[in-house]
Amino acid sequence: MAATTRECLELQLLEMEMLLSMFPNKELVLENPNSILHTRRYLEGIRESLPSIIEFLIFVNVQKSEVKAEMHVSLPHSYPQEEPQVFVRSVALDRQQQNFLNKELVSYIHSLDRGELCISIAAQWLQDNISTYIQNSKQNDEPECEIKEATYTFHRMWIYSHHIYRQELRKKILEYAKRLNLTGFCLTGKPGVICIEGVKEQCEEFWRDIRYPNWKHISCKHSESKEVTGKIDDLRLFNSFEELALTAHGDYGLRNDYHMDLGQFLEYLKQHKSEHIFHILFGVEGKY
Structure with missing residues (x-):
């Protein structure tokens, strides 16, 4: 039994x-x-x-x-x-x-x-x-006679969650992104959005590590990849990994059931040449 x-x-x-x-x-x-x-x-x-x-x-x-x-x-x-x-x-x-x-x-x-x-x-x-x-x-690691420039797969993932509130989880997201040399952002509150970009294997490692069995409402909505020889920094849309602090509105009671200002979020995406992602994440076209 x-x-x-x-x-x-x-x-x-x-x-x-x-x-x-x-x-x-x-x-x-x-x-x-x-x-x-x-x-x-x-x-x-x-x-x-x-x-x-x-x-x-x-x-x-x-x-x-x-x-x-x-x-x-x-x-x-x-x-x-x-x-x-x-x-x-x-x-x-x-x-x-x-x-x-x-x-x-x-x-x-x-x-x-x-x-x-x-x-x-x-x-x-x-x-x-x-x-x-x-x-x-x-x-x-032993050197070869001919040194070839490394080839990487640059990868970007757009991750959507119903919400991201817990301080412990937010700390883990920031620490993992920094350790894996990933750039992007984490939009906390409701909804929660994470963007990571960097070497594909490191992006996949981040995605594997932050998911845990009881985080049910999370999914990768979109991903982009490109083969690159040498440095990948020219392909990055973000200079670092940051937690977004946008205006929130709603119930600030015990449930912390507040919604982030998606108009501000759309403006942030536009500043980083990513406004097309708004429709992919939320199913509606972004409007100003």
Whole structure:
């Protein structure tokens, strides 16, 4: 018989206690420091609504090296009956080896029995195997006789959400965009709009990372790509990544149900040669 959500959350708390004892020196960092407390209160009946999912980082030391790897973990409410979402990054890995490593790690987790708590097992697998991928990355970095100018795919994504309010989420969006060298903007409030532009793989990484299972009302409305050799900055419409602070109107009560001034937003798009996106996002032509 499949475990209930309550039973799964109870197991998640047990595993988090075990992991925090295994990594006592800040090797484990919660994305939301209150997620464990909220889960416990839900199980105790103090909270009626489901808590947000538990997300965290585990910093794994690479053997015989000062290099560290970050294992990003997201636990769906139905974990361990459902597989966790796990993704690894390290400055010592090139993009190809990082992709290979993550595919192998996901495959390894998939081979384990469902219902089994597996985060500590995955962390041990990573510690045992990551040095091989790092060594392969170093070999790929060896210079060739003829150096060819790199070719990239420049990519721009227009993402629409019913709303973007939570301070935690807004902070994550800004941090991820900066870390991945993406430019664009985030329009907070209702509706929420995100534009990112940069190297395609980094755009896709951003899109994968900000989506989480309970963010239902979000979609990529439009994307644009172009192959480019050398620098991509000439194709950017935005100089940096910023959070837009536009005029809002509506109910400023507990629900924060306020709408952003779409006339101002249209003017902002026009300033960045993107007014055609207004119709794609909202289904109506922009008017001044």
